[in-house]
Structures are given as structure tokens and as C-alpha cells.
Amino acid sequence: MIEVRDLHKAFGAVKAVDGVSFTARDGEITGLLGPNGAGKTTTLRMLYTLMAPDRGQVLVDGIDAAADPLAVRRQLGVLPDARGLYKRLSARENIDYFGRLHGLPEELLASRREALVKALEMGDIADRRTEGFSQGQRVKTAIARALVHDPRNVILDEPTNGLDVMATRALRQFMTRLKEEGRCVLFSSHIMQEVGALCDRIVVIAHGRVVADETPDALRAQTGENNLEDAFVKIIGSEEGLAA
Amino acid sequence: MNDMSAKIRRGGAFLTVFLKEVKENLRDRRTLMSAFLTGPLLGPLLFVMLINVTLNRELDKAEKPLPVPVLGAAYAPNLIDALKAGGVVPGAAVADPAQTVRKQDADVVLRIAPDYGKAWRKGEPVQVELFYDSSRRDANTSVERVSDLVENYARQQGAMRLVARGLSPGTAWPLQVARRDQATPQSRAVLMFAMLPYFFVITIFMGGMYLAIDLTAGERERQSLEPLFANPVARWKILCGKLAAICAFSTASLLITLLGFAVVGRFIPAEKIGMELDLGLHFATYVLLLMLPLVLLLSALQSLVAAFAKSYREAQTYISLLMLVPIIPSALLSFMPIKAQAWMYAIPLLGQNLGIMQLLRGDGVTGEQIGLCLAGSLAAALVAVLVTAQLYRSEKLAISA
Secondary structure: EEEEEEEEEEOOOOOEEEEEEEEEOOOOOEEOOOOOOOOOHHHHHHHOOOOOOOOEEEOOOEOOOOOOHHHHHHHHEOOOOOOOOOOOHHHHHHHHHHHOOOOOOOHHHHHHHHHHHHHHHOOOOOOOOOOOOHHHHHHHHHHHHHOOOOOOOOEOOOOOOOOOHHHHHHHHHHHHHHHOOOOEEEEEEEEHHHHHHHHHEEEEEEOOOOEEEEOOOHHHHHHOOOHHHHHHHHHHHOOOOOOO | OOOHHHHOOOOOOOHHHHHHHHHHHHHHHHHHHHHHHHHHHHHHHHHOOOHHHHHHHHHHHHHHOEEEEEEOOOHHHHHHHHHHOOOOEEEOOOHHHHHHHHOOOOOOOOOOOOHHHHHHHHOOOOEEEEEEEOHHHHHHHHHHHHHHHHHHHHHHHHHHHHHHHHOOOHHHHHOOOOOOOOOHHHHHHHHHOHHHHHHHHHHHHHHHHHHHHHHHHHHOOOOHHHHHHHHOOOOHHHHHHHHHHHHHHHHHHHHHHHHHHHHHHHHHHHHHHOOOOOOOOOHHHHHEEEEEEEEHHHHHHHHHHHHHHOHHHHHHHHHHHHOOOOOOHHHHHHOOOOOHHHHHHHOOOHHHHHHHHHHHHHHOOHHHHHHHHHHHHHHHHEEEEHHHHHHOHHHHHHHOO
């Protein structure tokens, strides 16, 4: 479970995140929806302790991120906005590197790695060097290495960005599977259909603030709009930066 | 999972980073070439070529027949004979001796005045003129040879005149200088090998350079630093692993270059010009010892500089500028030869420079000098590591532009 309380983060005069609070529960997919530049990535970066918030608190499974960042990172599997792989290493070696950094014993690492290679259907590319991988192959590898330590909580920053239809479908199915395994899945997106179709709960962020935090059905009811797209536009107050 | 075993495994993060970086970079052709081939071997090869050319030229000039254009050779047949005996080959007269020398058509030109014969018979002093250009260093040997021959001939003739008049030749030379050169064969070599320490520093530099760039600026540019920092490993541990990888590569470079110098040292005909050069195991061991703290210092500095850069190319630019810094002590020592004071050994780069020169002179280095050298450089290295670690803590570092 990930709890975020009143997060603030400013870069100079720009308030990137200005009082964000929400809770992402286990066994649910929580979507962080917002237009480009709304503060989604900055919020997530504070969750996985890459940045320290100016104010506010992050709790992951009850651990305070400010007090014990290493313990928090141990509870998290993170697919950041930056997905750089090591191009001179194979996909398997990339996964192993992160598994070892998590301190996994070799046998456990091997079984976890192979399970992920199977689940993400990347058996045919696993021993190739990642140089020249397609966007989809790269995201798969990045997700596998993020989940190799079997984390309870999974954070994905715009995971379907740049993927084709098939890869996007596969990834959505994979996320549903993570949820069914009882994990807490938190992902950000600016694509409304994706969030509407996948999420148990939607947190809408605009201008660094949470403007809505509901189930998809409740959002429709609250705005009086039948269509989710119209509901979002009504909440955010403009169509700018969103994609259908 | 109990706490104890988790702790032990997490201690392996350093090793994990180190092994991964080494493995990844061993797969990079450019890094391999620079660290194990061009970097360490270019030095010895260049060196042996330069030295051989220089030595051979010196040797040639000292032994070979030396052609010298002579004006008015007919006026002084005895002098010409004396020159011939000394290996000079008198050439045809040239129109303008000054121009000939300036155009480098000859190293030196001799002009004998038309009234030479008359004055000689009268026993009056006469002048012979030597045209040369002292700014042409390679001609100096020839000039000295001719000048010495002429002066020797003059002294010899003078002595004979005195004897003919019943005087002892000693009357004309009441004072004689006896030169006692204290240079040893090794110390003579030092002049020629003043740039050697710089070669070693450059090798260390080249060996670690691509890694240093790749491990900070490169990782940032490829956007792999952010995911890396999402792992439950303190950043300073990651940094240490990376530094260790850089050090491993630059130490390997240094070892290869030392081996290279040990091999080419055998092909340098130093003894022919009265020099002695020992680049063998003893020398290599001490150089390695003196250089080790420098390996750490340079790897930290390279990482520091590379961490400031936003891209690979920017880092490359900064690092090539940094590469000019180690020239300073070498250049300083060759332009203004200073007497080494103890404290100088504690200054990184300068200390190593002085130490290696000592070794070349065959004087050896004292324990105190080694201690100062190691302590000074190690302290500087630690500061550089700490500053880099501090930089690694910054939030901005991980964010790719």
C-alpha cells in the first residue's frame, strides 16, 4: 500500500507538486491521470525516493520514505520515466544486475527472472544484447528488471508510452495480473481510455494538485457525464494535454 | 529472510556494480582499444622511436665524415689537412656563407681570409670565420666539432712556435681547467627521459577515461541512472563500485605500459652515448607503488568532471581539458630545474614526477619520499572521492535531460 500525504515540491518558482494526497491500495490498480506537465512524474519520483519532497509524507507499507528510503525502495518495483537499459548487456543480464543489487540469492534470482521472462513473453529476446531493441522489447526488459525482487508495490510511469497496440494490450493484461496477485499497482498516464479501462481508482492531477480521487463509476456520477472523456475534461477544466 | 543474511548480501552491492561495469566495458571495443592498446602502448613506441632517432643522430654526427664548405681553402693547406684528419670533408666554396647556413644547406661554413698565408708566415694572429646558426640545435654537434678541431690546431701550432723560440709551451697557458664531470651514466639519461612520468600519467588517464565518461555522463544520457538509483543501494556504494571499475582499467593500462617500457628499454641503445637506463622490474615496481594513489585520484577527478556534464560529448570535452593538468609538473621541471624539497613529494603529480626522475637517475627513492608521495596523493584522492560522492547525492544527477 502506498500512502501519499500533502506532497509539495518546487523547482525554483515553479510549484511542480502542490499538495498531492492519495492512497493506492493492495489488490487494486490506481491510475494517476493528468495532462502533460501536471506533476505526475515528479510525484512518482518522490514516491521512489529519487527526490525528497519539500513538504509532506510518503508511506510505503507503513514505512516512511524520508526516514528509511532504502527500505521503501525494497518494497517498490519501479518503471521510471527513464527506461535506459545497458545496451552491451543482454536482457537477462540487465535483469540479473538489478536482482543482485536487491541482494537476491542466485537461485531465487534465476527462478524469478525466468518466471518474468515467461510472463512477459520475452523468451526469444532474453539472450540478445539490448542494443537495437524495439520500444516494446525495451519496456518489457525494464519491467522485468523492476519486478525481479517480487515487490508488493509496483509503480509504472506512463508504461504504455510509445508502444504499439499489441504491446499495449499485452502490458495491460500484465498489469491486471499483477493486481490479481494482490499487489498494489500505481501507474501514471495521460491516456483516458487506458485509465478508464484498467483502474479501480483514478486520481486526477492538474497543476500539481489532486482534483479528483474516485472510482471510474463515481467520477461519471459526480460529473453527471456518461462518457469518461467528458468527465475528465470537466474536472480538469480544459482539454489541453490529454489524449483519448 | 532474516536480517543478518540480508545485510551480508547487500554488502555485495559494491561488488555487483564493479563486476557489471567491468563486464560491460570489456565488451566495448573502443574502451578496450584505448585502455589496453593505444593508451598504454603508444607511449613506449613513440618513446623508443624518438629516443632512437635522437641517439642515432648524435652518434652519427660524432663519427661520420662531416662535409663543410670552405672558402679560401687554398690559403691554408695545413689547417685543411688537420681538419681532414678530424673527419671533416672540405667542400667547394659557396657564394654566400651566411645564406647557406640560414637556408640549412650546411650546418657550418668555414671562411679563411686571403691574407692568411702572409700573416701566418709573419707569426701574426689571423682570423678564421665559422658561420653557423646556434638556434638550430641539431647542428650544434657539427659546429662544436669543427670549432674544436680549429682550436686544437691553433693550440698545437702555438705550442710549436714557443718550442721553436726555446720557450716552454706552459708559459702561454699559466692556468689549466680540469673538468670533473659528476654526471653518472644514469643521470645523463634523465635529461632525455624527462617526459617519462607524463607518459605514465597519460596512460592512467586514457585507461579510465571512457569508463569514467560512460559510468556517469553516459549512463545519464542513456537514461539508465534513474532506474539504477531506484534500487535499494546507497548511492555512495554505487559510486565506489564504479570507481573501482575505473581504477581496475587504469591500473591494467599502467601495468601494460610498464611492461611495454621494460621491453623497449632493452632496445634503446642508451649505453652508446654513455647513459644507463633501467626500466626493468625494480623500476616498474616502484613506479606502480608511486602511481597507485594517483590512479584513485584521477578516476575520482574524471568521474567528478564527467558527472557535471550533461552528455557524453560534453564530458569528453571536459576530460580532455583535465588531461592537460598533469603536463604542468613535467613541463615545470623541464623548464626550471628546481632542487627537490621534501614537501614537494607530498604534492600529487609533482611527487610522482620527482620520484620517477630519482629512480631514473639511479638514486632510488627513500622511504620518507615514498611515504610523503603516497600520503599526499592519497589524501587528495580521498578529498576527490568525497566531493564526487557529495555530487552523487544531488537530486539533479539522476534526472536525464
